[in-house]
Amino acid sequence: MENIVKVETKNSRNKRKIIVDKIIHLLLFFLVAICASIIIVSVIFILIKGIQPFVDNYGADGEFVNQSLSSFFTNSTWTYDGNGGAMFFFFFSIYVVALSLIISVPTSIFTALFIAKISPRGIKDVIRTAIDLLAAIPSVIFGLFGKGIINPFVYNIAETLGIQTFAGSSILSGALIIAVMSIPTMTTLSISAINAVDQSLINGSLALGASTAQTNMKIIIRSAKSGIFAGIILGIGRALGEATAIQMVIGNSANGLNFYNIFSPGSTIASAMLSGINEASGFGYDIRFSLGILLMAVIVVTNLILNAIKNYNRDKDGPVRKIIKKIGGLIKNGKEKQEN
Amino acid sequence: MKKILLACALLASCSLLATSCNNTPTVNPDDDPSVNPDDDDNNPGDDDEEPESFDTSRNVNLYSREAGSGTRECFFEGIGYGDVAKEDKWEDGVVVASPTSNGDMMSQVGSDPYGIGYCSLDGIGGNTSIKALSYEGVTPTEDTVIDGSYALQRNFNYVIRDYENTTVENGENRSAVAHAFIEFFNTIEGQTQIASAGGIVTTAATGTLEELIEKYPVLSSNETVQLYTCGSTSVEKVLSACINYFTGNIPNKNITISASQTGSGAAVTGITEGNSGTLADIGFLSREINDEELAKLTDNNIHSSMCVDAVVAIVNAENTAVSDITGETLTSIYKGELKTWADVVNAL
Structure with missing residues (x-):
């Protein structure tokens, strides 16, 4: 029982x-x-x-006014009369991020290498904390920093070069701010990638007579490539979506697309959405959501492309390889035909 | 030991950065040739390379608020360049930087020796880094605005909610307080407050706050009433002065008015559609109500003007080339026809 x-x-x-x-x-x-x-x-x-x-119709007095789809993707002048295009913001978003990568990628890779492999223990912790703190700083603070320090700095550089700027509000300032902001993300991920490199690889390299510097550059960074790349992708994501800080330093101009003068003011998609939204109403307000769609599309496409590049070496039959092979084949065929 | 060394290195790099940024373009009144003529030994018209003097061969840097701003609309309608008043229809290739507020405009033009922009008259008092330009020969002051000789002026307008056709809790009292508050703008006390906050009153005062308290019994009762305002940021200073005086000097201490100003565009939407269903009581605009907005209003949406403000063309205090400007010249400048300051001086 x-x-x-x-x-x-x-x-x-x-x-x-x-x-x-x-x-x-x-x-x-x-x-x-x-x-x-x-x-x-x-x-x-x-x-x-x-x-x-x-x-929708935004026209008053019976006129039919809406945003034309074709000019949205072709026009590089931003207007609120329905014929404006977002290409100015699109190109500048990519351009500013590309400029910032020139600064942030080498900086963060070598910082990560220094922290993970070269620096003595005591210093390592201090720098690590400093970088982690950098990641925690809100973007408004970076914006104020940019307004107070980077803009005058860029202004001084331009004055020495004899180029006129809008008191330093320029694409270069935007790129510098974005670089500073994306460095912590890239560095933190690069550190983990470098720490994950197999010790036997390093030992092997050193045993074969390579110097520490050679090992660092050729073995460690090369083996940590995929992790570093993941960091770069995340950094680019943050850079593309950044609005507050950029808006405070870039000058928010929406006219006059040029790529040769990095000292002229510009605007990215995100900063264009933010600047003046408080004053906007009706069409000017709603069109910012269209810019939002464009921004999301840009981020998704950039991530897809970067991931494809990242996986390029790993899978031999990946989509990028196939496309490149096809293009290569087409070029070969064309050449053969021309020769014939 | 190493930590100390590192700290020293960090300090050193910080001080390096700080010194590199020390010669900022912000204007120190002591260095400014226009303020201190004793130090001014170079002719401002010369093309010399001295950084302190004003180089007229430099380009004019254009600054403008973004589309939708009341200040912008007033300025461009006033100078006769209506194409860009409401929309961003700049001429091809004209580069215009957009500060995001009145204060931002002043700080940006104040740090760019070759910039030109515009802002509200009441904001520029005491700012030594910018210089207000006379318009068509008239200096912008309170007197010239009141007698109408200074042309670049605008009304601060208000519009109140339609209490009869919208569902509202405690509607009768809210309606009474809202009506009393807008009538307060025209009382002797109200006009004093507006004037003290930089607004310019053009009409004669009617009545006193005493009379209002008699007219609206809710002001001397114990009812709890909470009002919300929305709309233009330009009116903020004037509005908060009025709110402080009004709520502080009526017998009913349970009446509160909270202002959340975002921009003129939010005024009519705030009282008709509201922010996620909550309608504001009074909306303020630093421009005239446009036709699109008028279509949304009913007869119960009382709207009128509160006071007048002037918009002033401003340049950097270092700018010795111009002190008086015309609408025609401003239009050419913003059209990109006059590229350098020498061109501007020649056109005047």
Whole structure:
């Protein structure tokens, strides 16, 4: 008798455990669903709001005015009369990020190398903390820093070179600010990548007579390439979406596309969305959502391209390889035909 | 030991950065030739390379607020370049930087020796890094604005919510307080407050706050009433002076008015559509209400002007080339026809 009772209580205990488990599973699933749906809802919201300027009528007095789709993608002058184009912001977003990468990529890779492999223990912790703190600084603070320090700095450089600037508000200032902001992300990920490099590789290199410097440059950085690249991708993501700090230093001009003068003011997609949104109403307000769609598209496409490049060496039959092979084949065919 | 060394190195690099940025373009009144004529030994018209003197062969750097700004609309309508008043229709190749507020405009033009921009008159008092330009020979002051000789002026307008056709809690009291508050702008006390905050009053005062308290019993009751305002940021100074005086000097201490100003564009949307369903009580505009917005209003949305403000063309205090400007010249400058300061001087 006693035995049976014991078994029953055990069973009921188990049942209770199962029920509690199920409840906790449901709760967790609920939280996950909330997180996931925030992304879906916000994307759908921006899509709907962003398509509005292309469809709705914004004209007064019976005139039909809406944003023309073709000029949105071809025109590089930003106007609020429906014929403006976002290409100015598009090119400058890419341009500013590319400029910033020239500064931030080497800096963060070598900083990471120094922290992970070269620096003595005491200094390592201090620098590491400094970089982590840099990542925690809000972008408004970077914006103020840019206004107070980077803009006058750029102004002085330009004055020495004899180039006129808008008191330093320029693409170069924007690129510098973005570089500073993306360095912590890139460095932190590069450090983990460099730390993950197999010690036997390093030992092998040193045993073969390579110097420490040679090992650092040729073995460690090369083996950590994929991790470093992941850091760069994240850094680019932050750089493309940055609005507050950029808006404070870049000058927010929306006219006169040029790539040769990095001392002239410009605007990125994100900064264009932010600047003047408080004054905007009607069409000027809604068109910012269209810029939002463009920004999301740019970020997604950039990430896809970068990931494809990152995986280029790993999978021999990847899509990029195939495309390049095809292009190569076409060029070869063309040449052969020409020769014939 | 190493930590100390590192700290020293960090300090050294910081001080290096600081010194490199020390000669900022902000104007120190002592170095400014226009303020201190004793130090001014070079002719401002010369093309010499001295950084302190004003080099007229340099380009004019254009600054303008973004589309939708009330200040911008007033300025460009006033100088006769209506194409860019509401939309960003600049001429091809004209590079214009956009500060995001009145204060930002002043700080940017104040740090760019070759810049030109515009801002509200009440903001520029005491700012030594910029210089206000006379317009068509008239110096912008309160007197010239009141007698109408200074042309670049605008109304600060308000519009109140339609309490009869919108659902509102405690509507009767809110409506009464809102009406009392807008009538307060025209009382003797109200006009004093507006004037003390930099607004310019053009009409004669009617009535006093005492009379208002008699007219609206809610002001002397114990009812709790909370009002919200929205709209232009330019009116902020004037508005907060009025709110402080009004709520401080009525017997009912349970009345509060909170201002959340974002921009003229939010005034009419704030009282008709609201922010996520919550409608504001009074909206302020630093420009005239446009047709699109008028279409949204009913007869119960009382709207009128509160006071007048002037928009002033400003240049950097280092700029010795111009002190008086005309609408025609300003239009040519913003069209990109007059590229350098020498061109501007020649055109005047």
